Amino acid sequence: MKKNLQAEKVNKQISIWLVEDNTRYRKTLAGLIDRTPGLVCPQSFSSCEEAFEEVQTSENPDVILLDIGLPGMSGIAGIAKFKEFFPAAHILILTVYDDNDNVFEALCAGASGYLLKDSAPEKIIDSIQEVLAGGAPMNMKIAHKVLEMFTHFKPKKTDYGLTEREKEILQLLIAGLTKQQIGDKLFISFHTVNTHLKNIYGKLHVNTRTGAVSKVYKENLL
Amino acid sequence: MKKNLQAEKVNKQISIWLVEDNTRYRKTLAGLIDRTPGLVCPQSFSSCEEAFEEVQTSENPDVILLDIGLPGMSGIAGIAKFKEFFPAAHILILTVYDDNDNVFEALCAGASGYLLKDSAPEKIIDSIQEVLAGGAPMNMKIAHKVLEMFTHFKPKKTDYGLTEREKEILQLLIAGLTKQQIGDKLFISFHTVNTHLKNIYGKLHVNTRTGAVSKVYKENLL
């Protein structure tokens, strides 16, 4: 039973969809894919909308090569839609855009890789194999940008000298509880919470609960 | 002038530091690096602390290969320190840990790449070349994890049907202003702000300013 399944997988051709508005480039790529053993490109489209019309009548693709600069719906917006139709499919972005916004949005939307059109065609085939093997193929420059994005997430985590108890209270504050509710939850009096809150405000240099909550999120304390 | 600079770069050996507590592995790697044309490993250490003692007396390294599971200071904490001493150096993590927390922390701290110790030694040499070329070498599995992290950043941006004016007021609320202050800033009455706030609470299903602010950050609205 398990053996059969494996055999089936091995024998089955990997199905790849192409969404790319440049006809020449699309045809070249499609040809290249079809000429690669194990890969097949049964469908290719010049826009997302065109592709969506075929989702019911066609076999599910294993990989979708998706451009960003498309007529009509952008590739970025297309990612989410394709994910709805084919949750198991790997979506590889293939575009000329390498700006931070496009990269960030595409990856947040669930792209499994990000290639640039200046890549050699063989590199694209390699990337398809890589994503099928559980990887995340990226152009070298893109990978660098991606790592750089991480450094912006944790600026420095300023230490305001909050005690453990204060952090605990801050968390309940963020949850939207009133002082009385916080006191009840921690089995301490309303007055104690009041005092802690005063100290917290002092340490964070704010004077409202709203200001404190904002500061926690903006400088991701806690 | 420019030509000289290029020539200088080409002629200069790329200097690599090794921080790795397993002596056998460290020596193997150092040997491999020294045997690679253009690369040289003048220093290798078994802990971050040991390396920090040499920062004044040695030439700046171009690349630092850094383990995470070290005696004393962890490699994660070491990244920031090395970055202080050598802002231009590329730090490559080389470890057995592939859990999300370590990967995330390392990248936030400014690592330029993340390799696993099960990689073939030649792959490590390749990675050094890649990072010098402006890339971000990553193990295939790690790259996949990294992209997956992005999908968690933007859950879906639920639309609560906030109007533009409401968003504007929400922003000032987040800034920590009181209703009166918001009214003054927008040249509208306190009562109007009151009404808007009521509507916002209704749409966001909260009933305190703190709850609203938290919701905005948690589901990154606005």
Add this chain to the structure above:
DNA sequence: TGAACAATGGCGCAAACGTGGTATTTAACC
């Protein structure tokens, strides 16, 4: 033309908040 919605303005009141104090107990650190 009429419905729906956004933005504006208003009143009253109980509840919650921010801030100024003071004070005790306990644990930690020279």
Add this chain to the structure above:
DNA sequence: GGTTAAATACCACGTTTGCGCCATTGTTCA
């Protein structure tokens, strides 16, 4: 043994908030 910091608790006062209920104006769209 004295100092310091953290956690606990209380009070009083003025400010701010949340929420009920209502009304007007302008725009958009069927």
